Each structure stands twice: as C-alpha cells, then as structure tokens.
Amino acid sequence: MKRYVVTLEKEERDELAGITRKGSHQSQRVINALVLLNCDEGEFNEHRARGEAIAGILRISARKVDRVKKRFVEEGMEAALGGRQGRRPSYVCKADGAFEARLVALSCAEPPEGRSQWSLRLLADRAVELGHIDSVSHETVRRVLKKTQSSRGGASAG
Secondary structure (H helix, E strand, O other): OOOOOOOOOHHHHHHHHHHHHOOOOOHHHHHHHHHHHHHOOOOOOOOOOOHHHHHHHHOOOHHHHHHHHHHHHHHOHHHHHHOOOOOOOOOOOOOOHHHHHHHHHHHHOOOOOOOOOOOHHHHHHHHHHOOOOOOOOHHHHHHHHHHOOOOOOOOOOO
16 A cells, blocks of 8 residues: 655644644544644654554544545645545536426326326436426436425325
8 A cells, every 4th residue: 555654844733733632623623633643754743653553542443544644645634634525526406496397397297198197207308308408317306396296196285
C-alpha cells in the first residue's frame, strides 16, 4: 500500500489541537484531528506514533488511519477532517412543477389500448414520447405521483 506522509505546520497543529481540546465538534472530526496530530512527521511533533498504535488507542481501524492520511495529502486538511461529506455529485432535479402537472394529467387519461391501467414504466415512456421530458425513470414517476397523491385509477383516501 502507498505510504502517505503527513507533515503539519505549526498553525495547522494548533488548529487541530484546538479541535481536540475545546468546543463542540462532531466525533469523527475530533478523531480525524487526533489521527493527523499523531501521524505528523513534521518538526513540531515530538511524539509520533505508528498507524497501528493510533488505531489501537483510538479504537478505530488501521484502514481509517490510512484513509485520513490519504485525504490530507491529496485533498487538504478540511477534506481530511470532514470525512466523506460532499462527495456525491450534485444532481439537478428533472421533475419540475410543469412536468409533474403533465404527468398527473397523463396518469388520469385513458391507458393505452390493451391495458386496463397505466404502469409506472408506461407513464415514463409516454412522457418521453410526448416530449414532456428528455428522459425519466419509472422511479421518478412513482415519486412524483406519490408526492401529488395521485391514485392512478384507485379510490383516493380522504
């Protein structure tokens, strides 16, 4: 496995020490700060510990120690302290109000010939065919109809 070397400046050590000593912080942020402080190979650290020792003392896995060190080296201190937050790509919601209205109206219309009722997949396919949206999954159709409490042919609870 690739070895990541953590070297902290005096200001960084002071900031991490502040996180571990005072204030209210998330537990994982404090643990990650302790990992970085103990892994520091810079000139300001007198008591460097090995990854296995840190893992044993903090009761975390050695793999977590390695991940924190890797994030610090590759992405910086905030990424190392924050963990995995914000790693998902941002998604733009395709289903706006206009699309939802068209979908509800479509679900209330007569189902296609040979069908007794609309299926979620049929609704999704028909919405794309009609040009209401460029692509949509049946799961998005389900969420929209559930949100609008559309019953698609059944009796509505009231």
